[in-house]
Amino acid sequence: GNQPHTHREKNGGTMSHHARPGAEGAVQGAGSLPALVEVLADQEERRTLHGHFVRPILTGPAGRVELERLLDKDRKVLVTGVAGVGKSTLMQYIAHNWGCDKLWTEKFDYVYKVSFKTYLLDGCTSQITTAVNNLRQPEARLKAFIAYYLWLAALRQGNVKKEVRDYMEDIVLGDRTLLLVDGYDEVRHYEGNAEFSALSAVLMSQPYFILTTRPNTMRESIRNRFDAAVDNEGLDGKGIEKFITLHGEGGTGIKQFLNDNPDVKKVCSVPVNAAMVCLLHKELSCKGHVTVVDLYTNMLTILARRFYTKANNSEETPGKTEDDLYLISCGTFCNHSEMKVLRALALGILERDEGLIFEAGTPGQRTPHTIHGAIGFTGMKLSPSAVYGVGILKMETLGEDHQYSFIQLSFQEYLAAYELKERALCALRANKKVTEESERLARMRGERKYAMVLQFLAGLVDAEVRGAVHEK
Numbered sequence: 001g002n003q004p005h006t007h008r009e010k011n012g013g014t015m016s017h018h019a020r021p022g023a024e025g026a027v028q029g030a031g032s033l034p035a036l037v038e039v040l041a042d043q044e045e046r047r048t049l050h051g052h053f054v055r056p057i058l059t060g061p062a063g064r065v066e067l068e069r070l071l072d073k074d075r076k077v078l079v080t081g082v083a084g085v086g087k088s089t090l091m092q093y094i095a096h097n098w099g100c101d102k103l104w105t106e107k108f109d110y111v112y113k114v115s116f117k118t119y120l121l122d123g124c125t126s127q128i129t130t131a132v133n134n135l136r137q138p139e140a141r142l143k144a145f146i147a148y149y150l151w152l153a154a155l156r157q158g159n160v161k162k163e164v165r166d167y168m169e170d171i172v173l174g175d176r177t178l179l180l181v182d183g184y185d186e187v188r189h190y191e192g193n194a195e196f197s198a199l200s201a202v203l204m205s206q207p208y209f210i211l212t213t214r215p216n217t218m219r220e221s222i223r224n225r226f227d228a229a230v231d232n233e234g235l236d237g238k239g240i241e242k243f244i245t246l247h248g249e250g251g252t253g254i255k256q257f258l259n260d261n262p263d264v265k266k267v268c269s270v271p272v273n274a275a276m277v278c279l280l281h282k283e284l285s286c287k288g289h290v291t292v293v294d295l296y297t298n299m300l301t302i303l304a305r306r307f308y309t310k311a312n313n314s315e316e317t318p319g320k321t322e323d324d325l326y327l328i329s330c331g332t333f334c335n336h337s338e339m340k341v342l343r344a345l346a347l348g349i350l351e352r353d354e355g356l357i358f359e360a361g362t363p364g365q366r367t368p369h370t371i372h373g374a375i376g377f378t379g380m381k382l383s384p385s386a387v388y389g390v391g392i393l394k395m396e397t398l399g400e401d402h403q404y405s406f407i408q409l410s411f412q413e414y415l416a417a418y419e420l421k422e423r424a425l426c427a428l429r430a431n432k433k434v435t436e437e438s439e440r441l442a443r444m445r446g447e448r449k450y451a452m453v454l455q456f457l458a459g460l461v462d463a464e465v466r467g468a469v470h471e472k
Contacts, residue, residue: 112146235271236269280295339390349369441457
C-alpha cells in the first residue's frame with residue numbers, strides 16, 4: 001500500500017500528526033490510477049490524473065451505507081467486492097482521509113493499513129515466529145505482522161531506517177486504534193493452518209477493524225464474527241460519469257462509446273474496467289460492437305507493444321521481427337512464447353489457489369505454478385526476466401527470492417480463460433484428452449473463483465467462432 005499507516009501521538013499535551021512524506025499524493029493517486037494505468041501512463045499523465053478519487057457505492061442489508069457512518073454502531077466490519085472494484089483503494093482512502101483530519105479523527109489515535117498478501121512471504125511468517133518465541137504474548141503475532149508490513153513498505157521505497165523489531169515497539173493496539181486489513185481472499189487457503197488461525201484470532205479480538213475480501217471466500221463461521229458486512233459495488237451511473245470525466249479527457253466521446261456498447265458500460269462499475277475504457281475508447285470506437293473480451297484483448301495488446309518496443313531498444317533482449325509486430329496488430333499476441341508462459345502460469349496458480357508466484361523452481365520442473373515451472377511446462381526457451389518484462393506481472397518482494405503477482409486478478413482470469421480455450425481446441429483438433437478437458441470445465445462451473453474465467457472463456461470462444469465464420 002502507498003500509505004501503510006498514519007498515526008497521531010500525544011506530545012506534551014498536544015496532538016502531533018505523523019505521516020510519511022508524500023503520502024497524501026500517493027494515496028490519492030492510488031485511488032484514481034489502477035495498476036494497469038500505472039504501467040501505461042508516463043510521468044506527465046500521472047501528474048495529470050493524480051488527486052482524483054471517485055467514491056464507490058457501499059451497501060448493507062438495509063441499503064446504502066455512507067462511509068462516514070460505517071463505524072457508528074459497528075466495530076468489526078467486513079467489506080466484500082469483486083476483483084478490481086477498489087477494495088484496496090477504499091482502504092487507502094480511509095487511511096488518507098483520517099490522516100488529513102477528514103474522517104474519524106475524534107475516534108482513533110492510531111490507524112494501521114496492512115495487506116494479508118504480506119503473510120504469504122516467508123520473511124513475514126519467520127518474523128511472527130521470532131516475535132512469539134521472544135515475547136510470549138498473544139498480541140506479538142499481530143504486532144509482528146503489522147511491523148513487517150511497515151518495514152517492507154519502507155524497504156520498497158529505499159527508506160529503511162530501523163529493524164522490524166523497532167517498528168513493533170512503536171505499534172499501539174487498543175480502543176483508540178483502527179486496523180484496516182486488506183485481502184483476506186489472498187490467504188483463505190490458510191484457514192486450517194494453526195499459525196494463521198492464531199494470528200486471525202488475535203486480529204478478531206481487536207476492538208476496531210475493517211477487513212476486505214472477495215465474495216464467498218470466507219467460512220460462514222468466521223463471517224458471523226463480524227458486527228456488519230457491506231458490499232463494495234463499485235461505481236454507479238454518476239460515479240462512472242465522474243470517473244470518465246476526470247480520467248478520460250473530460251469524457252469526450254467516451255459517453256457515446258459506452259451508450260453504443262452496453263455490455264462494456266455494465267462492467268465499468270469496476271474502476272479498473274472504466275480506466276481501460278478511458279485509455280482505449282478511441283481505438284475501439286471504430287470496431288463496431290465491442291465486448292468485454294475486446295477490452296481486455298486490446299489492453300494486453302498495448303502492454304505487449306510496449307514490451308516489444310523496449311525489447312527492440314535493448315541490447316540485452318532480442319528485438320521482435322515484422323511478423324511479431326503483425327501478430328500483435330492482429331491481436332493474436334497471446335500465442336507468443338512469453339504469453340504462453342503467462343497463460344499457463346495464470347491457470348496454474350489459480351487452480352492451486354495461490355496468490356503469489358515464485359520465480360524459482362526445481363530443475364526440470366514442468367508444473368505451471370512458478371515462472372521456471374511454467375517455462376518448462378510450455379517448452380519455451382525463455383528467461384524469467386523476459387516473462388516479467390511483458391508488464392503483466394508485478395514484483396512483490398525484493399532480494400534474491402523474487403515473488404510476483406499479476407497486476408490485476410482480472411488479467412490473470414483473462415489469460416487463464418485463454419489457456420483453457422487453447423487446451424480445449426488442441427484436444428478437439430488432436431481428438432485427445434477431450435474428456436479430460438470437458439471434465440475440467442465441469443468442475444470449474446461449481447467453484448466461485450472460476451466465475452469470471454468462464455465468462456471470459458465464453459467470450460473468447462464466441463470471438464473464435466465469429467472469426468472463423470468471417471474467414472469463410
